[in-house]
Amino acid sequence: MPPISHLYLLLIALAAAGCAERDAVPNTPTVTDDLGRTVAADLPARRVLTLAPNLTEILYAAGGGPALVGASQADDFPPAVGALPHYGTYPLDVEGVVALRPDLVLATNQVNNPDDARPLADAGIPTYFFSFDAVDDVPHAIRTVGALVGTEAQAEAVADSFETRIRRLAARTDGLDRPQTLLLIGNEALFAFGDGSYTQELIAVAGGESVTADFAGEAVTLSEEFVLEAAPEVIVGTFGADFDLAVWRDRHPAWAPVPAVREGRVYSIDPNLVLRPGPRLADGAEALARLLHPELGENGGRGVWGCGGMGEPECGRAEEAASEAMTAPTPSPNQRIAQSANHP
Numbered sequence: 141m142p143p144i145s146h147l148y149l150l151l152i153a154l155a156a157a158g159c160a161e162r163d164a165v166p167n168t169p170t171v172t173d174d175l176g177r178t179v180a181a182d183l184p185a186r187r188v189l190t191l192a193p194n195l196t197e198i199l200y201a202a203g204g205g206p207a208l209v210g211a212s213q214a215d216d217f218p219p220a221v222g223a224l225p226h227y228g229t230y231p232l233d234v235e236g237v238v239a240l241r242p243d244l245v246l247a248t249n250q251v252n253n254p255d256d257a258r259p260l261a262d263a264g265i266p267t268y269f270f271s272f273d274a275v276d277d278v279p280h281a282i283r284t285v286g287a288l289v290g291t292e293a294q295a296e297a298v299a300d301s302f303e304t305r306i307r308r309l310a311a312r313t314d315g316l317d318r319p320q321t322l323l324l325i326g327n328e329a330l331f332a333f334g335d336g337s338y339t340q341e342l343i344a345v346a347g348g349e350s351v352t353a354d355f356a357g358e359a360v361t362l363s364e365e366f367v368l369e370a371a372p373e374v375i376v377g378t379f380g381a382d383f384d385l386a387v388w389r390d391r392h393p394a395w396a397p398v399p400a401v402r403e404g405r406v407y408s409i410d411p412n413l414v415l416r417p418g419p420r421l422a423d424g425a426e427a428l429a430r431l432l433h434p435e436l437g438e439n440g441g442r443g444v445w446g447c448g449g450m451g452e453p454e455c456g457r458a459e460e461a462a463s464e465a466m467t468a469p470t471p472s473p474n475q476r477i478a479q480s481a482n483h484p
Contacts, residue, residue, distance in 0.1 A: 171288070174271040175249060177257075181266040184290030185244035189237055191229050192251040194418035195270065195281075196221060199246065201298045201419040202282050203291030210240045217412065217420075232256045238263045244288060248272060250358075250417075272417035275341045275425075279303050282419065298419060305422040306345055309429055312436065313347030319432055321348035322367065322400070324377035325415070327388075330362040338417055346428035348374065364394055374432055375400040378411035407431045 170180045188207040190196045196215045199208055211221040212229045227236030229252065237245065237260065245260055245267040257267035268288065270281050279299035286295020321343050325331040333339040334355035343350045351370040352360060375398075379388070385406055395401045409431065413424030430436065 171268070173269045174277075175254060175269045177254075177269060179266045179268050181244050181268075181288075183288060185242075185288055187241060187243045188289060189227075189240060189242040189245045190215075191232070191245060191247040191256070193217065193412075194251075194272075194416040195246045195248060195285075197416065197418040197420065198278075198281050198285050199289070201295075202285040202289065203294030203298075204285055204289035207289050209242060210237075232259075234259045234263075238265065244268060246270065246285070246288075272338055273336065274338050275306060275345065275417075275421065276303075277338065278417050278419070278421055281417075302419060302422050306425060309422075309425055310345045313345065313429055313433065316347050316433055318347055318349040319373040319405075320351050320371065320399075321432060322351050322370065322372035322375045323414070324375065324379075325359075325411075327377065327379045327383075330364070330367070332360050332362050334358055334360045339414065342414065342421070342425055342428065345425050346432055348428070348432045364392070367392075367395060367398060371399055373399045373403075373405065375406045376409050376428060376431055377407075378415060379408035381408070383408035 168180045169183050170178050171183075173179050186207055187209045188199060188204060189210050190199055190208070191212060193212070193215050196208065196211060197217055199205065200218055200220075205218075205220065208221070208224065211224040211226050213226050214229065215221045215226075225236075225240060227233040227240070232252075242265055245257075245265055247254075247256065247267050248270045250272055252269075254269060257269070260267050270284070271277065272281070279302045282295050282299040282302065283292075286292045286299075323333060323339055323343060325333075332352045332355075333350075334357040335353055336356070336358040340350050340353050351372050352362070377383075385404060388406060389396070389401060392401070400406055409424070409427055413420050413427055
């Protein structure tokens, strides 16, 4: 085992001392996370860290941006995270997390190892795990985060807006012909999603029929032969902004007879809109629907794909609240110091 630094031991001791004071207070609130773990934490949490980018976006959308005191190296949205101190999550930089003295850490088992909670618990830091197996888990997580950080009203408005957008999109694509759809991860290996992934529901909401829906588990590695046999009519992948269909065809010459390849219906989509189960997943569903059903057209953006201009002004207000939450400025260093002083 590598030696533990003196700094780490000191940080553990300081955190444990603070935790001992909090533990002395009777009736510390407990909550149950998505993994069934009992989490004891002083709520609402005032100093929060997240271990996955989708949780950072959820925290901001729920109105908890001011509580975020650091960001992982993978975080890039909203832009305010760039001003925060950073730490690693692969592997978890325990010293970096402990040094930021969070009241609560948010994690997801789709990205983080549940064992990462152990060294944080040793430092007196509780970790709440989320799991995203269905699209509905996103608004559930937004509401839960709002409850954890004391911003329930804003979180409820944002979650309602997300649900309305998904519901309206599903209604618009209901009854349309559903093209056989293959959703791929990346541009090298043939990584796709199985029946345990929320992306199956995402494809259905967008008006497609997934060709990998019968595979067990969240992720699957496909063969070239499978794609030939499945004959998808549309292929959508997180291929990057520089995606070139001609180059892609050269990479997969055997797929020339596949309908999607033959008809030129191979598209790249922003990975952050479909691979991060967070508030922008609604944008991802709408973007995917436009690729699967170009006959629907852009047609004014939010007015058609979201909830604006649909006779529900309160839904439009909720979307504006969500947008403001995602772009709210992060507290300055002086504000964070003051916040820390008021919450030992």
